[in-house]
Amino acid sequence: MTTVRISPCALSGDIEVPPSKSLLHRGLVCAALAGDLSRCVLPPEDALSDDIRTTLACLRDILAAEADTEPLGLFCGESGTTLRLLVPVLAALGIEAAIDGAGRLPSRPMAEYQAAFAGHETTLEFPGDGTFLPLLLRGRLTPGRFVIPGNVSSQYVSGLLLALPLLDGDSEIVLASPLESEPYVDMTLDVMRHFGVGATRTAEGYHVPGRQPYHAAEDYVPEPDFSQAAFWQLAAFLGHGVAVANLPARTSQGDSAFAGMLERLADDGGGDPRVFDVAQTPDLVPALAAAAAAARGETRLVNAARLRLKESDRLVATEAMLRAFGVAAEALPDGLVVHGGGGRFRGGAVNGCRDHRIVMAAAMLATRAEGETTIVGGDAVAKSYPTFFEDFRNAGGIAHEFDVG
Known part of the structure; x- marks a missing residue:
């Protein structure tokens, strides 16, 4: 210290x-889903923040994962953004994962995803007490209706927005409470659009078409x-x-x-x-x-x-x-x-x-x-x-x- x-x-x-840490997280996830992390432009090595290094490491592990390697061990450090963005992405890809973190991250809530994934052939299991890290993620997410609170963390909404275009059908994100930190969700949608993927705002939340491939006509440079x-x-x-x-x-x-x-x-x-x-x-x-x-x-x-x-x-x-x-x-x-x-x-x-x-x-x-x-x-x-x-x-x-x- x-x-x-x-x-x-x-x-x-x-x-x-x-560069914006929030945009970098999202840009890296989208680039990985497009199959090429290099399509998101990074700052110099000495300017890479700990959280971005964590997201990079997790995404590299995901891209390198073999179909018969279960579960994939991922360590999210102290990065809540890494955790909340990647859990639904892993579920959409059908990658079984054992996930842990450090600092205060294990005490930050995850029950909202457990409830949202119910009925979608995906489970979050918590070997410890309550609904906190570590967790074991199993199954492959199916499309449909996902109910999530808007006032706990907008990262839940961003994570679903990033993941649901990968599914084989359309989905609805239903906000069970007013959305706070909405600009962060807008940032997610902006980055998704750069990678050729979209969603639309509805009265209840968001409509997300399925079967959307991520791709980038040009590199993404975060503001x-x-x-x-x-x-x-x-x-x-x-x-x-x-x-x-x-x-x-x-x-x-x-x-x-x-x-x-x-x-x-x-x-x-x-x-x-x-x-x-x-x-x-x-x-x-x-x-x-x-x-x-x-x-x-x-x-x-x-x-x-x-x-x-x-x-x-x-x-x-x-x-x-x-x-x-x-x-x-x-x-x-x-x-x-x-x-x-x-x-x-x-x-x-x-x-x-x-x-x-x-x-x-x-x-x-x-x-x-x-x-x-x-x-x-x-x-x-x-x-x-x-x-x-x-x-x-x-x-x-x-x-x-x-x-x-």
């Missing part, structure tokens, strides 16, 4: 953020990542002279909304409590909470209960991170309250909670703190943005990393 010591500093320059850009936009909000240079003007990435959120924080005089509904953009919560800490007055982030099932309990972790900087904050069952003080922070010790987004938000606040800040577990950025601290130092940041074992 790495601890990072950050001193107050000024950041400046143009930043180029890495830069608005989720990572948010931390540099946060830096600019804190008064640093930085800008993200490579963001597209048009995108399906929901986290592109962050710039507008910052404008609202800047324009608000701090009177009545401002409220942000983050149901569609939950990954922005650490960066948005950090920006709210630099604003004046009370800010409420609502509809974020799913964040309790991320790499950390991200609501509790964000509250603790803000309190380490002397900011009054309170985690609620489904959100967070932040009492902004206009940008006055004290240095201190932050527990990164093995959560990449907590670490990056804390690093930006540390640049404006009075005194040094230490962040325990700074190496968590490898999950999504392994070159973050390199980019941070190149922009003028003062960050010293040291291994604490």
Whole structure:
């Protein structure tokens, strides 16, 4: 584990953020289903995040699997996206698999797929307690009607969308509750279209025609990542002279909304409590909470209960991170309250909670703190943005990393 010591500093320059992790996951799955992983363009080796390495390794194993090799052992590391996208794909291909993970991944829910696959000749067996990893996947998925909640994880919907075109008949995805994080599903559909596969929105959910072959007329190049850009936009909000240079003007990435959120924080005089509904953009919560800490007055982030099932309990972790900087904050069952003080922070010790987004938000606040800040577990950025601290130092940041074992 790495601890990072950050001193107050000024950041400046143009930043180029890495390709979208969400789009890379989806692009790699589609490329694999088209029979050629190389059709999805990857960043340089040193910029490959841990999660993308995990998806790559699993897909290579799937492509190399022999028909008589059962079960196929797959390790999803700490990547919830890898797990949730690949389970229905494996089921559609009829590949029996024994799947496990690490960190908090085994405690993240999987029962929704078990229920959705009922009646489709596919079973999920959980050798341990409850419906958590490890799991054994058996059978070959049959087409039809798949009922899935929309408010637990949009990745369930994305996984089904990727898998159902492979079946020998049409299917319907029925949302049992309103869909949250819908922009991530839109991203899935965008990538599928690039690979010649489609689905249509219906009143109940999605209609997915079967017998659709994946193919690519040209390589898929993922857009830069608005989720990572948010931390540099946060830096600019804190008064640093930085800008993200490579963001597209048009995108399906929901986290592109962050710039507008910052404008609202800047324009608000701090009177009545401002409220942000983050149901569609939950990954922005650490960066948005950090920006709210630099604003004046009370800010409420609502509809974020799913964040309790991320790499950390991200609501509790964000509250603790803000309190380490002397900011009054309170985690609620489904959100967070932040009492902004206009940008006055004290240095201190932050527990990164093995959560990449907590670490990056804390690093930006540390640049404006009075005194040094230490962040325990700074190496968590490898999950999504392994070159973050390199980019941070190149922009003028003062960050010293040291291994604490």
